[in-house]
Amino acid sequence: MCRQNFSCVLLLFSTVILILISCKQASPEQDEPKALAEESSSMSIKRMYDIDLTENLYVEIAEKTPELKQLEEQIEKLRKAQEDSTKVFAAYIKKNELYYSSARQHMESIRDSVLKQKTRKLIESSQEKYRLNISRQQELLKTVMQKMNALNDLNESLKINKTIPLIEKYQKEKKPSVKAIEGFSKQLDQVLKLQDSLTKKHEAAMPR
Template sequence: MKMTLPLGVLLVCVSCNMHQPPPDKNAIPEALQPNNQSSGELIFSKRSDGNIINALYDEEVKKSASLSALEKQISDTRRIKRDTLALYTDFFAKNDDYYSTAKWMDSTITDSLLKQKIKLLLQKSKQAFEQHSNDLSVLMEDLDAKENTLTDLHTVLKLIVTLPLIEKYQQQNKPAQQPLVMLQHNYTNTIKAIDSITSK
């Protein structure tokens, strides 16, 4: 059964002791600073892979001991899962390989009676294996479901942490209209100048 953490509880957990007072409350996060004023390119951390939300979140992780500890817990959990499941994945892979190969070899038998006899023998063996290993399969499926839940909550966490940052940026860094208005006038005057020549 898939378990989810209520969004409100997650928000409270994140907000508690998350931020240390920054030196400059009005400082623009690095991920939102223009790299080139003319092109409007943005700076992203190497880890963020060009994803502005990941870049903003990574900055917050560096500032927050609780977020940093949580990220380590997430990373450790996934590493332990990967290392633990390697044994079970190999176990099932070898069994699947055996029965697949056996099915192919059975198809090469020319004697129809022998062919049918070994086919039934293999089917019985495979069914017994599936029943014998069903407990492991159920646990692995549950772990996959929990990984999906963890991934979903991790995404929600990033959005909850970074949404206030972009909203603050919107409020404090909205460009003035005047340069656009002046550029609009320049276009209008240039168009009129060309039109006055070409319309004669």
């Protein structure tokens, strides 16, 4: 029942995320995001690359959007619940794997070939029963992982869908003027011209 509820919750949140992604809401007027503030222009290029700008922008949006904030809180709870619900089973599997691995090592130390073969069959038979016994749990675990992966994929897509309008707004409103670059280019031309003139004068004065 617990696993069924978990799967239902995963399906519910996947549906909610799909709705949020496809929803073409008009973006409310808001202050410039802190992640895109002018101070960021003074950062080094390396520091800029170290920043997850998509995540930072999305966090700002989620903090101001109740349904997104609630969604992220519930997804975080799901991730914690996934960890709690699977770690016991993971430990159970690990112990069984460790046992059969060590049992094989002991079996390999048997010198009598007939007894060794009987012991090998005993281990294989026991391991086969164990695998059949946990097949249902393994299948459920696989299904849950697939659903969590789908949820994470949708969540990443949602972050991009919600932050693209912000970066496009930034591109439109904060596009730098070309005047500064044009002015620098003209200064560069003047210095290049002077450099060329001095170089030619120096070459002409050199003895032949």
